[in-house]
Amino acid sequence: MDERLQYAPCGYVSITHEGIVIDVNQTFLAIMGYSRANLVDNHFESIMSTANKLIFHTYFYPFINLNGHVEEMFLSLKDHKGLAIPFLLNGRRFEKEGVEIIDCILMQMGKRIDYEVEIRTAKRQIEEAYWEKDQALVKLEQLHMEIEQKQQELMELNANLVKLSVTDKLTGLKNRRFFEEKLEDQMILYSQTGQPFSLYIVDIDHFKKVNDTWGHPMGDSVLAKLAEVLQSHVRKGDIVARYGGEEFVLILPNMDAAESKIRAEELRLTVASSTWETGQITVSIGIATFIQMDSDITLLKKADLALYASKENGRNRVTHFTDMNK
Structure with missing residues (x-):
């Protein structure tokens, strides 16, 4: 080793990829109180605490392997007195x-340096957690691998949850949560512009009979196909969602009561005239058009009452809430 490097104002240690010390300068030996024989041909981790071994494995090796270098990594090493x-x-x-x-290259740090909060907190947590488990060193590597696996599983689960949070898995439509958010947005728009909008609740007639006769897989197929029919029928900007079970909801912006009944009747006929593996499938539709005194709860209640009227009056029909008294 070059004489100037031997007494450089910082420690110098050269290791193999496996962590075996192959060279060390006098500056580092003087700081630590070791001789060359104490360190050379020994593992670098032999002068690390359990917590610092974990830090070394978690940050040093991944960064070296990925980038070829590591910069400003905080580490504590044990001197000859421990x-x-x-x-x-x-x-x-x-x-x-x-x-x-x-x-x-190892730069010794002064005791009064105020480390960044994240580094200090992470170091304290690691040391506290693994100091108490010093007698379980054999299991640390296994524990670390299990944590990585769980973190990967959690990342995959979170990605799926983000997607599922607004999507109905069976039909591919938006779900009830998304519908409720969009309904609130539509009411805010109404308060600002007075733009009318209508709400449909669409329910499959005698759906229990479909499940009982053909089985639930066929029932699921009917739900998925109805979702396609609804999507193909609506305009750009309309919201279609599965509300639950065999019920679907549609938000139709800029649509008054008169137009909503016309389009709902067209939708009813489209469903009835479509080809289904189970024979004819029909739907009953309840409609409510938002007015100034409405809330999300009252609007849904009106549409639900209108749907109930369609069911009571023979099914396969359309009822607007305003026509019920008539």
């Missing part, structure tokens, strides 16, 4: 005569 000496470590990987070597 005392923890804090360092900032910079490392860089290179190949020499076909052998991979990692050079590490």
Whole structure:
């Protein structure tokens, strides 16, 4: 090693990719109170606490393998008396005569340096958690692998939850949560512009008979096909969602009561004239058009009452709430 590097104002340690020390300068030996024989040909982690071994495995090796270098990594190393000496470590990987070597520069840190909150908190949590489990060192690697696996599973689960949070899995339509959010948006728009809008509740007639006769898989197929029919019938900007079971809801912006009845009748006829594996499928539709005194609860209640009237009056029909008294 070059004489100037031996006494450089910072520690220098050269290790193999496996972590075996192959060279060390006098500055580092003086700081730590070791001789060359204490460190060379020994594992670098032999002078680390359990917590710092975990930090080393979690950050040092992944960054070296991915980027070829590590910058300003905080690490504590045990000196010859077993005392923890804090360092900032910079490392860089290179190949020499076909052998991979990692050079590490270690800057000793003063006791009064105010570390960043995240580093201090993470170090304290790791040391507290793993100091108590010092006798369980054999299981640490297994535990670390299990944590990584669980984190991956959690990431995949969260991704699915984001998608499922607004989508009905069976039909591919938006779900009740999405519908309720859009209904609230539509009411806000009404308060600002007075633009009318209508709401449909669409229910499959005698759907229980379909499930009982053909089985639930065929019932699911009917629900999925009806979703396609509804999607093909609506305009751009209309909202179609599965409300639950065999009920679907539609929000139709800028549509008054008269037009809503016409389009609902067209929808009813489209469903009735479509080809179904189970024979004819029909729907009953209840409609309510939003007025100034309405809330989301009253609007849904009106549409539900209108749907009930369609069912009571023979099914396969359309009823608007305003026509019920007539």
